[in-house]
Amino acid sequence: MKKNNLIRLVKTLSGSEKRYFKLYCKKQSGSKEYLDLFGIICKQKSTDDPKLIQTEFNRKHPGKSYENTAQYLLKVIADALVHIGIANNKWFQQHHSLMRSKVFFERSLPKEGYNEIKKAQQLAHELQDNLVQFQSYRLSINYLSDSGFVRMEEKDLVELQMRAKNHLRQLHLLQEHSSLYELLRFRLIRSGRSLSKEDTDKLNDLLISELSLITRGNQTNFESQKMHLLFQSFFLTHTGQYKSSLKSFRELNRLFEEHQSLWSFPPYDYLSTLEGILDNLRTIGYFGEMEFYMQKIENLLEHRYPDYFRTIASQTIYIYRLHLLLNTSGHTQARQLSKSIPTVLLNNGTLLNYEKRTELIFYIGLTYFFNGDLQNANKQMSKITALSKIKGSSSIFKAAWLTHMLIHYELDNLNFLEYEIRSYKRAFLKSGKPLKIEGLLFKLIRYDPKRKNKISKQRFYNTLSPVLDEIDQNNFEKQILKYFDFKCWIRNKLT
Secondary structure, eight states: HHHHHHHHHHHHHHHHHHHHHHHHHHHSSOOOHHHHHHHHHOOOOSOOOOOHHHHHHHHTTTSOOOHHHHHHHHHHHHHHHHHHHHHHHHHHHHHHHHHOOOOOOOOTOOOHHHHHHHHHHHHHHHOHHHHHHHHHHHHHHHHHHHHTTTOOOOOHHHHHHHHHHHHHHHHHHHHHHHHHHHHHHHHHHHHHOOHHHHHHHHHHHHHHHHHHHHHHHHTTTTHHHHHHHHHHHHHHTTTTTTHHHHHHHHHHHHHHHTTTGOSSOOOOHHHHHHHHHHHHHHHOOOGGGHHHHHHHHHTTTTTOOOOHHHHHHHHHHHHHHHHHHHTOOOOHHHHHHHHHHHHSHHOOOOTTOOOHHHHHHHHHHHHHHHHTTTHHHHHHHHHHOOOOOOOOTTTTHHHHHHHHHHHHTTTHHHHHHHHHHHHHHHHHHHSSOOHHHHHHHHHHHHHHHHSSSHHHHHHHHHHHHHHHHHHHHGGGHHHHHHTTOOOHHHHHHOO
């Protein structure tokens, strides 16, 4: 496991981080077999067997322990990245100041230690980091106490104590808010998205608790506002209230853009917000606004963020651009775009979010499907249905499996389809009540409209039409329909 973690860490390093690491290592004394190991990992292709790294290292350094060298390299890279963080990131700088203050106090240099505390306090104030602000106030009070409260009035001491207490109270509220958000995500990950009003009602206890909490919190605090809007946005999305969710995500986007100095590095929360907006626009079909938010993600790529963050951002752009083209009759442009996607976004498993990789492969397959290339469409969807890392509750996994069945139907693999339908039902039997669009697709495939005359198809369509109208009005069905309009495919086969 440590070897895999080392490879993953090295592959996430940017070019500037690799250069700094090599300069950092020049300051180290002694033999440097770990630098050779670093070079071997950097040269390895994503498709290579990881065992080749150990083989190459043992060839260059017979008698040296590969395990010990890998463990030491992991430590040195982590130390180098911490140094980079201290130079460029205020979050690292505030903690560094606290550590320096402790060193100065231990060496009987109290004034220098107090100055470091004040630096940490100022940085924590800029970052609205309540934890470090509380720590810095406590350390300040300890210093003043040890110095005998020289030239200090009681009211000044009480004011410092109240400030420390206020930051502690804010921390408590933030912890409660974070806990509710984490419980929401836990339930949604374990049980999947809500498929009915009954599923939504099971989340009401969290919603009531969150609303109660927000009335007690500090609405001027960035973290409190962020957690509230994150909770509301994801709750509304997963319960099918897409327009309301879009409104919350837009408020969250505005909050982030007004507080760019408080973004984490890299800004995953901001990227998640932009993706939430795009997902809601996709779901409700507001295609005209998607380009504006895709451009915001492209703007993030202009910054020197780590490669693993850039990979996720790039995947997101390709996913929504393909979706936009396929739903605005840009099928030819979508095919050209899919051919230009870098292979690293599809093959390098050490850097990828598997669900996002699945979504990207799905849209590439869908592009082939829309352009009539069924063989390549089948090839792409097969990659997804064979992917064991995706959980059964994943909406994109469901959509891909259903689309794969449509491709098999168009290829006349009818015997295989009967087996696939049974497998699909077994896989999602524990997920609760199935969506109506799933049952309708299975019903249509078994009806086999390609081998029926016009009168028979019209009669069959008349029986399905009321159900299709119900699906149109049901927001819970959109969690799969947002990826591909299965209703349209059904109508095209019957009319």
